[in-house]
Amino acid sequence: MSGFVARDRLWHPPALAHAYRSSLARSPRAAPVSFPTTLSEETGPVFGDGVLGELDNDLIHNFAAEGKSAIGPRILVQGRVTDEFGRPQPGVLVEVWQANAGGRYRHKREGYLAPLDPNFGGCGRCVTDAEGFYEFRTVQPGPYPWPNGGNDWRPAHIHFSLLGGAFAQRLITQMYFEGDPLIWRCPIVGAIPSTEAIQRLIAPLDMEAAVPFDARAYRFDIVLRGRRQTVFENRRDGL
Numbered sequence: 001m002s003g004f005v006a007r008d009r010l011w012h013p014p015a016l017a018h019a020y021r022s023s024l025a026r027s028p029r030a031a032p033v034s035f036p037t038t039l040s041e042e043t044g045p046v047f048g049d050g051v052l053g054e055l056d057n058d059l060i061h062n063f064a065a066e067g068k069s070a071i072g073p074r075i076l077v078q079g080r081v082t083d084e085f086g087r088p089q090p091g092v093l094v095e096v097w098q099a100n101a102g103g104r105y106r107h108k109r110e111g112y113l114a115p116l117d118p119n120f121g122g123c124g125r126c127v128t129d130a131e132g133f134y135e136f137r138t139v140q141p142g143p144y145p146w147p148n149g150g151n152d153w154r155p156a157h158i159h160f161s162l163l164g165g166a167f168a169q170r171l172i173t174q175m176y177f178e179g180d181p182l183i184w185r186c187p188i189v190g191a192i193p194s195t196e197a198i199q200r201l202i203a204p205l206d207m208e209a210a211v212p213f214d215a216r217a218y219r220f221d222i223v224l225r226g227r228r229q230t231v232f233e234n235r236r237d238g239l
Contacts, residue, residue, distance in 0.1 A: 004042075004168045005084050005226035010193065012232050017191035021148050041167040047093045047127050056125050059096075059138035063121030070120035072101025072139030074215035077175070077203065081132045081162065084226025088132030089169075092224075095161040096136060097123040103142030103156075112144045137215065143182055155182035155189070162222065169224040173231060177218065178204045197231045 016027035055062035060070045077096075081089045099105050099122065102114035106122050120139065128134045141156045155176055162171040176183050183189055183202065192198050200223075209217035222230045 004166070007225060007229065011197055011229070013188075013191035013193065017187070019149075019187040020191050021187075023191070037168055043166060045093075045163055045167070046165075047091050047163070051093070052125065052127060057136040059098075059120070059122065059124045059136065062124055064119035068119045070100070070139045071117050072120075072142075074137065074211075075140050076135065076137055076209060076211060076215045076217040077158065077220060078133065078135040078206075078209060078217065079203075079220040079222060081128050081134065081164070081222045081224065083169075083224055084228055088128075088130070089164055089224060090128055090130045090132055091165065092128040092132070092134070092169075093125060093163045094128065094134045094136075095123070095125040096138070096158050098138065098158045099141040099144060101139045101142050103144035111147070114142070114144065140177070143180075148187055152187060153182055153185070155180045155186055160220075160222070162224065164224045171222070171224055171230060171232065173222075174201060175218075175220045176202045178202055192231055200228075200230055 014027075015023065017023045053062075060074060064070060081092045081094070083089060100114075100117045100120045102117070104110060104112050104114040104116055106116060106120070124136050124138070126134050126136050138158070141158060143153050143156050145151070145153050157174045157176050160171070160173050160175060162169070162173075164170070176189075183198070189198055189201075192201075203218040203220040206217045206219040209219070211217070224230070
């Protein structure tokens with residue numbers, strides 16, 4: 001792809017992963033076709049702080065009633081977005097969504113019977129600064145069961161969607177939490193062929209950035225494109 005480091009397909013999970021049952025119907029039945037990028041795909045989109053609301057990066061309060069806040073262990077998630085060469089990627093729109101502290105999403109088709117938190121919407125966004133840094137506040141999501149096998153549970157995770165300096169840098173991925181034993185039991189995680197790649201999806205605890213008597217902190221750095229890029233969410237070649 002002109003102007004961008006190529007993706008390493010062997011680094012990403014295959015489109016068809018038999019242990020991840022829904023991929024059986026979702027995987028393509030023909031070989032992918034490569035097209036040259038257009039000018040708009042290499043130069044846009046462009047975001048600035050003007051796209052954000054005051055509480056967009058505060059999931060603890062951005063859906064809460066006045067004077068209320070989301071229930072659950074408070075955490076701060078921060079990191080840096082770079083390309084493979086370590087160059088900061090400013091102006092990247094970082095969108096996140098997640099289950100609540102009980103492991104339930106605010107979705108009309110949600111099947112898990114854990115209670116909804118009336119003060120937690122489960123989504124937010126921010127834009128990276130000039131050095132590629134981002135930060136948002138939330139509550140730690142809970143694990144939840146899912147109808148993949150007889151007793152499969154998703155580890156606690158946060159979904160990320162990033163739009164970099166070009167559509168060629170589009171990334172959708174998930175962040176997991178250091179020390180969660182469910183990570184290594186998850187069929188979705190197990191579809192990733194490299195242990196090193198899996199480790200890049202696990203955010204370490206960062207107590208140096210924690211807010212005393214308020215929130216623990218986790219560090220999740222993201223690399224857009226290239227051989228050491230952050231792994232796509234069950235995609236071999238992006239969107």
